[in-house]
Amino acid sequence: MKILIIGGGWAGIAAAVEATERGHQVLLVEERPYLGGRARSFIDRESGHHIDNGQHVMMGCYSAFLHVLRVLKTDHLLEPQRALSVSFIDPSTIKHVLDASALPGKLGVVAGLLRLSGVRFGSRLACVGLAIRIALGRATGTGLTCLDFLQQQGQPDDIITRFWEPLVLATLNAPLEKASAELLVAVMRLAFLGSRDESSLLIPTCGLSDLIDPLPSWLQSHGGDVHLSTSVDRLDVQNRRCTQAILSDGSVHDVDAVVSCIPQRALGRLCDASAIEAKLPATPEASPIVSLYLWYNEQWMTDELLAALGTTVQWVFNKRRIAPGLVALTVSAGHSIVGLSQDEIIQHCDAELRRLLPEARRATLQRGLVIKEKMATPLLTPETERAHVHHLQHEIQNLALAGDWTSTGLPATIEGAARSGIAAIEHVVVLG
Numbered sequence: 001m002k003i004l005i006i007g008g009g010w011a012g013i014a015a016a017v018e019a020t021e022r023g024h025q026v027l028l029v030e031e032r033p034y035l036g037g038r039a040r041s042f043i044d045r046e047s048g049h050h051i052d053n054g055q056h057v058m059m060g061c062y063s064a065f066l067h068v069l070r071v072l073k074t075d076h077l078l079e080p081q082r083a084l085s086v087s088f089i090d091p092s093t094i095k096h097v098l099d100a101s102a103l104p105g106k107l108g109v110v111a112g113l114l115r116l117s118g119v120r121f122g123s124r125l126a127c128v129g130l131a132i133r134i135a136l137g138r139a140t141g142t143g144l145t146c147l148d149f150l151q152q153q154g155q156p157d158d159i160i161t162r163f164w165e166p167l168v169l170a171t172l173n174a175p176l177e178k179a180s181a182e183l184l185v186a187v188m189r190l191a192f193l194g195s196r197d198e199s200s201l202l203i204p205t206c207g208l209s210d211l212i213d214p215l216p217s218w219l220q221s222h223g224g225d226v227h228l229s230t231s232v233d234r235l236d237v238q239n240r241r242c243t244q245a246i247l248s249d250g251s252v253h254d255v256d257a258v259v260s261c262i263p264q265r266a267l268g269r270l271c272d273a274s275a276i277e278a279k280l281p282a283t284p285e286a287s288p289i290v291s292l293y294l295w296y297n298e299q300w301m302t303d304e305l306l307a308a309l310g311t312t313v314q315w316v317f318n319k320r321r322i323a324p325g326l327v328a329l330t331v332s333a334g335h336s337i338v339g340l341s342q343d344e345i346i347q348h349c350d351a352e353l354r355r356l357l358p359e360a361r362r363a364t365l366q367r368g369l370v371i372k373e374k375m376a377t378p379l380l381t382p383e384t385e386r387a388h389v390h391h392l393q394h395e396i397q398n399l400a401l402a403g404d405w406t407s408t409g410l411p412a413t414i415e416g417a418a419r420s421g422i423a424a425i426e427h428v429v430v431l432g
């Protein structure tokens with residue numbers, strides 16, 4: 001079967017690998033000059049360093065993502081933590097560590113939560129109680145925002161602000177009062193209540209694009225092809241089937257099946273929108289992520305990563321593997337600062353780091369870079385989850401839709417995107 005895959009983000013990448021492994025001939029078309037979509041790296045001209053478009057956190061439970069890396073033989077570029085370990089720091093400058101290494105599997109996370117200092121013991125017990133109810137399927141969060149869900153589940157304020165809120169911001173890129181609790185439950189079940197390996201963070205030793213660098217040659221060696229800097233401008237649909245694709249370079253390609261891995265808002269470009277969109281809910285609002293890279297004159301950070309509490313900066317990542325003294329900061333759901341200038345953001349966040357971390361005070365900031373991804377992820381709320389219809393069912397038989405915005409059952413993440421790409425291939429191969 002000749003399968004056209006439109007869009008070279010993680011949905012398209014996983015779809016291309018899946019289709020090729022099933023013995024199909026793949027044409028992957030990406031309108032930008034690079035693969036990776038919203039999870040990519042570039043070479044910073046001033047420093048020559050490989051910089052991501054925003055720090056991404058991957059976990060051992062990212063099975064679809066990890067499968068691609070194994071196929072491309074780039075999995076060694078990620079360093080798995082021995083067990084989940086995250087330090088939390090607040091304006092009192094005392095670090096509190098969530099460390100799951102004491103016991104295997106789920107028990108490690110439970111023991112880590114019970115020993116998490118900076119939170120009252122009763123609150124830790126309440127948190128563990130909720131984790132157990134989630135694991136047993138007794139707390140589903142259906143139809144609720146995270147805030148309503150956590151309050152309904154008796155979570156005290158200190159555990160909400162010191163554990164649940166950073167987790168929701170990092171994984172759902174949305175504030176507690178908007179984010180879908182159903183997706184928080186999915187994250188807990190997948191990431192924190194599985195084996196020790198599944199809950200461990202994977203620390204990249206390279207830029208995000210290095211992980212997928214071998215993909216074009218791997219596809220070509222298996223009879224497929226990749227066209228970069230080329231968009232799919234039109235799909236010819238006859239008798240409810242896509243028959244041909246017209247690309248921006250004027251070439252026309254016969255196709256047996258098509259997997260679209262582009263954002264929902266771009267679908268109308270491909271064909272008569274009514275054929276697809278009639279069955280889709282309205283495109284959700286986008287939620288921004290502001291990322292900063294700060295180059296200091298010396299290596300002051302000792303932790304791999306830190307969750308910052310009570311500040312605009314939410315996460316601090318040690319990028320010593322890229323360059324000594326380099327740190328990356330993340331502000332998810334960053335509406336409050338996305339409108340500020342680069343200099344204002346750099347000064348504000350540098351000052352926060354110095355307040356939070358005494359060891360940062362001795363270092364001199366040499367340079368900062370701000371990356372604003374205004375459309376980082378769709379804002380997935382209880383309303384968008386309710387409206388989600390199955391994205392594989394629409395008028396065109398041999399077309400399947402994939403991407404982090406589709407109903408993956410996960411938040412908008414690399415893993416959600418990759419799983420949707422694989423599901424879309426299964427769909428067109430079986431039904432197309």
Ligand SMILES: Cc1cc2nc3c(=O)[nH]c(=O)nc-3n(C[C@H](O)[C@H](O)[C@H](O)COP(=O)(O)OP(=O)(O)OC[C@H]3O[C@@H](n4cnc5c(N)ncnc54)[C@H](O)[C@@H]3O)c2cc1C
Nearest residue numbers: 007009010011031037038054056057231232403404413414
């Ligand atoms: C700053 C930031 C931080 C993030 N942090 C994390 C994190 O820590 N962990 C995590 O798991 N996820 C994170 N995410 C989310 C993750 O990056 C996305 O969910 C995922 O990359 C989406 O992949 P996708 O394939 O669905 O879409 P995209 O990556 O958007 O890919 C779609 C591709 O389609 C192409 N395209 C569009 N129209 C056409 C056309 N007509 N023809 C050809 N090509 C077309 C686009 O150019 C694009 O490359 C983050 C995102 C951002 C922006």
